[in-house]
Amino acid sequence: MYSEKVMDHFTNPRNVGEIENADGVGLVGNAKCGDIMKMYLKVEDGVIVDVKFKTFGCGAAIATSSMATEMVKGKTLQEALQLTNKAVAEALDGLPPVKMHCSLLAEEAIHAAVEDYMKNHPEAVK
Amino acid sequence: MNRIYMDNAATTAISAEALNAMLPCFGQVFGNASSIHSTGRDARKKLEEARRTVAGLLGAKPNEIYFTSGGTESDNWAIKGAAFANRHKGNHIITSQIEHHAVLHTCQWLEKQGFEITYLPVDEYGVVNPADVEKAITDKTILISVMAANNEIGTIQPIAEIGKIAREHKITFHTDAVQAVGAIHVNVNDWNVDMLSLSAHKFHGPKGVGALYIRTGCKAEQFLHGGAQERGRRATTENLPGIVGLAAAMEKAVGSLEENACKIMYLRDKLIDGILSAIPHTRLNGHRMQRLPGNVNVSVRFIEGEALLLRLDLAGIAGSSGSACTSGSLDPSHVLLAIGLPHEIAHGSLRLSLSDNNTEEEVDEVLKVLPEIVTSLRAMSPLYEQFLQEEK
Numbered sequence: 001m002y003s004e005k006v007m008d009h010f011t012n013p014r015n016v017g018e019i020e021n022a023d024g025v026g027l028v029g030n031a032k033c034g035d036i037m038k039m040y041l042k043v044e045d046g047v048i049v050d051v052k053f054k055t056f057g058c059g060a061a062i063a064t065s066s067m068a069t070e071m072v073k074g075k076t077l078q079e080a081l082q083l084t085n086k087a088v089a090e091a092l093d094g095l096p097p098v099k100m101h102c103s104l105l106a107e108e109a110i111h112a113a114v115e116d117y118m119k120n121h122p123e124a125v126k
Numbered sequence: 127m128n129r130i131y132m133d134n135a136a137t138t139a140i141s142a143e144a145l146n147a148m149l150p151c152f153g154q155v156f157g158n159a160s161s162i163h164s165t166g167r168d169a170r171k172k173l174e175e176a177r178r179t180v181a182g183l184l185g186a187k188p189n190e191i192y193f194t195s196g197g198t199e200s201d202n203w204a205i206k207g208a209a210f211a212n213r214h215k216g217n218h219i220i221t222s223q224i225e226h227h228a229v230l231h232t233c234q235w236l237e238k239q240g241f242e243i244t245y246l247p248v249d250e251y252g253v254v255n256p257a258d259v260e261k262a263i264t265d266k267t268i269l270i271s272v273m274a275a276n277n278e279i280g281t282i283q284p285i286a287e288i289g290k291i292a293r294e295h296k297i298t299f300h301t302d303a304v305q306a307v308g309a310i311h312v313n314v315n316d317w318n319v320d321m322l323s324l325s326a327h328k329f330h331g332p333k334g335v336g337a338l339y340i341r342t343g344c345k346a347e348q349f350l351h352g353g354a355q356e357r358g359r360r361a362t363t364e365n366l367p368g369i370v371g372l373a374a375a376m377e378k379a380v381g382s383l384e385e386n387a388c389k390i391m392y393l394r395d396k397l398i399d400g401i402l403s404a405i406p407h408t409r410l411n412g413h414r415m416q417r418l419p420g421n422v423n424v425s426v427r428f429i430e431g432e433a434l435l436l437r438l439d440l441a442g443i444a445g446s447s448g449s450a451c452t453s454g455s456l457d458p459s460h461v462l463l464a465i466g467l468p469h470e471i472a473h474g475s476l477r478l479s480l481s482d483n484n485t486e487e488e489v490d491e492v493l494k495v496l497p498e499i500v501t502s503l504r505a506m507s508p509l510y511e512q513f514l515q516e517e518k
Binding site: 002007010011013016017018027031032033034035036037038053054055056057058059061062 | 428429430431432433436437440449458468469470473505506507508509510511
């Protein structure tokens with residue numbers, strides 16, 4: 001039911017972990033629904049230089065988290081805000097329809113982390 | 127990679143006895159059991175032999191056994207059949223919250239047809255209290271349906287007691303014994319049941335075949351219309367290979383029940399004790415003693431069931447989970463919620479169900495692999511991180 005890419009990112013997730021003193025943190029989802037994603041960003045000069053995640057969730061939730069971190073690493077905050085769940089799903093060679101909400105969660109987690117950074121660093125938003 | 131199959135509550139491997147019994151029915155004995163000629167009569171002979179075997183193993187009479195397409199059909203027939211046949215007496219049905227969907231969804235459909243259903247709660251171990259059954263009875267109650275043993279958490283219900291209550295109140299009593307037959311002692315008279323559902327593929331028989339026991343005198347509407355098969359109550363040409371396979375598998379399963387149960391329970395308890403002691407923050411779901419011999423169901427906190435299953439599968443181990451992601455809905459298993467588990471703990475459930483094909487080496491392998499997988503999934507779980515921070 002999962003593509004090889006999903007299984008690859010599930011089995012060997014990229015960027016798992018935390019960033020101490022992260023510049024931005026995004027936490028979305030809730031345990032009741034079975035998915036929680038937490039994203040940590042390190043930002044320098046408006047560019048995401050490091051990103052890590054922790055996820056409680058199914059195979060698709062872990063794989064989309066992993067893929068989303070890869071897609072925003074090295075990107076500007078503005079570029080990260082343009083990340084869509086569709087792009088994450090496509091990069092994984094598709095997701096089963098019932099799992100599309102996982103990619104949405106990944107998008108929201110990245111956006112939440114960027115917004116958290118912007119809230120803490122109003123000078124960066126100009 | 128050697129595969130370790132521990133999903134026997136979902137389905138079992140077919141036994142050599144069942145397969146060998148079936149093979150002639152794909153060849154020489156191909157007749158239609160309703161035909162008058164010798165070819166038909168050969169098929170009829172095998173069909174009625176199978177019926178006698180199944181009846182004997184349940185303590186029933188052969189003419190009380192009706193072959194079906196499986197457990198789901200048996201449950202549908204029993205509940206809809208009894209509901210409509212007794213509609214003139216009342217419209218109230220009592221069942222439990224932890225039934226299989228074959229029962230629950232049938233009852234929900236009947237609600238739309240004007241029936242009233244009481245879904246009895248269960249205790250923390252998943253046991254239906256017979257006193258609750260008695261209290262729920264009204265002068266409109268026409269049917270009680272409580273499963274013999276639960277498919278997810280393995281809890282065995284006090285069926286004989288519930289049956290006695292139903293008998294005293296002259297109410298039809300059905301039990302879904304799909305998980306029970308071949309696993310524990312089943313006798314329709316000891317249990318005071320009027321209808322009982324069973325399915326062949328749960329005890330090393332073929333898929334697509336089951337049976338419904340209907341006690342003589344018990345009223346149930348005809349299920350399929352279009353022929354005189356199954357004493358005029360279920361039309362369609364009988365699935366002879368399946369039926370013969372069912373009987374052979376059941377004969378073997380029930381015949382070696384005590385010996386198998388002993389071995390399987392040893393493996394089950396080793397798995398349960400091993401998991402609970404090796405992995406912190408785990409709990410056993412279901413009753414420790416009143417439990418199917420092959421059922422292990424644990425909740426592993428801070429991780430999600432589907433991720434756990436996928437990682438186990440990569441290690442060659444087949445299990446199942448009650449997480450939402452594996453149920454195809456947003457809610458985790460209704461059974462785990464009914465025993466009072468919060469959603470996040472229900473999402474992290476793991477069911478390993480054993481059969482006589484499993485070995486101690488396999489159990490040891492699972493006990494070696496599972497803790498490593500749990501550790502690695504917890505390492506990436508924000509819930510676990512939060513828990514550790516709160517502990518400090």
